[in-house]
Amino acid sequence: MDGPNSLLLAVIGVTLMLAGYFLYSKFLAKKVYKVNAEFKTPAHQFDDGVDFVPTNRYILWGHHFTSVAGAAPIVGPAIAVIWGWLPAVLWVTIGTVFIAGMHDFGALWSSTRNKGQSIGTLSGRYIGPRGRNLFLVVVxxxxxxxxxxxxxxxxxxxxxxxxxxxxTWGALIVAVLVGQAIYRLRWNLLAVTLTGVAALYALIILGDRFPVELPEQVLGMTPEGFWIVALFVYAGIASLLPVWVLLQPRDFINGIQLFIGLIIVYGAVLIATPTVVAPAFNQNVPEGTPSLVPLLFVTIACGAISGFHGTVATGTTSKQLDRETDARFVGYFGAVGEGLLALGAIIATTAGFQTLAQWEEVYESFGSGGVPAFVEGGANIVNTGLGIPAGLSATILATMAVLFAATTMDTGVRLMRFVVQEIGELAKVRINIIAATAVVLVIGVALTFSQGADGSGGMLIWPLFGTTNQLLAALTMSIIVVMLIRKGRPFLPVLIPMVFVLVMSIYAALVQLVSFFRDAEWLLLSIDVVIIVAAVWVLVEAVIAMGQAHRGAKEPEDDVALSDDEKLPLDR
Known part of the structure; x- marks a missing residue:
């Protein structure tokens, strides 16, 4: 029996996500978060030109979106379709509209209302010091x-x-030039954007014509090892630079590039209308595949709901928000963009193959598929629909995946630096940004090369990502609930998704715990126990805080208005 036309999935998914932005996010903005355009954001209050920088909302959206997107909204859906395309599509669309958008918007709002503080610091204020300590461990x-x-x-x-x-590497030069053009030379944003994107795609064509293959040994390292070291060095430098120099412009250009990439993929689907060859519900999953419930809800994290987004929203994005009302566009629409990427990954990996047998060859075991399946299937669709050569199509999609993974990596290093400094504050030890960054790089490199010169150790604790990520999302929502109760706001739109995500995440963590024990994976088992204990402890503290907030007096609103000099010219 033939599957549905992939165009139908695309139309339904895109329509639901856009409806979420134009309808549900407005409800959240007016009734729940009650954002105020006159509120003085931390970017203006603490403007230092390094971390706190008032930023045009379109540029900030690009920075936020590409920081949170990474490879995860491709990897998760491209693995989860092994259970069938229907569960994946439902979780991505419903999750984006009612959970991810609300979570990202809320995390950004909560930090903006608290001087740009990170989610770890907010947990200390709204849950308590014990909750903060455990929260930092999870983060x-x-x-x-x-x-x-x-x-x-x-x-x-x-x-x-x-x-x-x-x-991949040429994009860094383009980003630095774009940053100078926008912030130093004050050139027209549209002209700079078009020029930057054109340069990026010229680099893609150039890269396809002149591929760079490293020899078997580079400075005594394998090619994989060399690129890993280069990436850590880059991420360390990028995390120390003022955000406007590299992170903001690179993420902005990458954000535009991704949407062009999505337009290419969805445009190819519109023209080629390939049939979905994968089953709606796969009744013939490979041996060893875990049950759909609860593993689906942690396998697809980014693209449906992700705790990592809260760390980005409160770690870097809130420090650059020009107006509080921009949080809806940056936060909620950023989640919509990631949902569209996840939906595109589902279509590419279920309709990008000619037959069910061909699809089953790719998905021969749980965990197979991933980015290679996305690149292969997506390239086939783009080649058929738009006539772009398969090799160039694969380069476009691979570059898209690499650039987004790189933006998440360097933002992650910056956020880890913040966490190390927070931990230092708790221990009453002052750690400067260079020392904190060095600590992060040493730990990251040590883990990555712990299993050999190929860097495979970097994937050692990755099986815990899904559950940890979703538990962090639930804990972030618990902080938002406490804030809303204290302010006398409606909190059920946050509490109900929080409970669902929490139950599924703890269920999945327990399932994994049994699996690790059975397979004698003692390191993973130990870390999983630490994460479960920390999450449950924070949850108990959060429930107590909710009860206290419900019984206590309501917080007054802190609506400090922008001065006339701080407003954008069009707002004066």
């Missing part, structure tokens, strides 16, 4: 998983797709 472990694993993913793609090497 640090999650960021370590992201930084190490993404270094491995990127290096693997650069070796497998040598055509992506030139655009």
């Amino acid at each position: 640090f472990l999650l960021l370590l998983m992201v930084v190490a694993a993404f270094a491995v993913v990127i290096s693997g793609l650069l070796v497998a797709q040598p055509g992506a090497v030139i655009p």
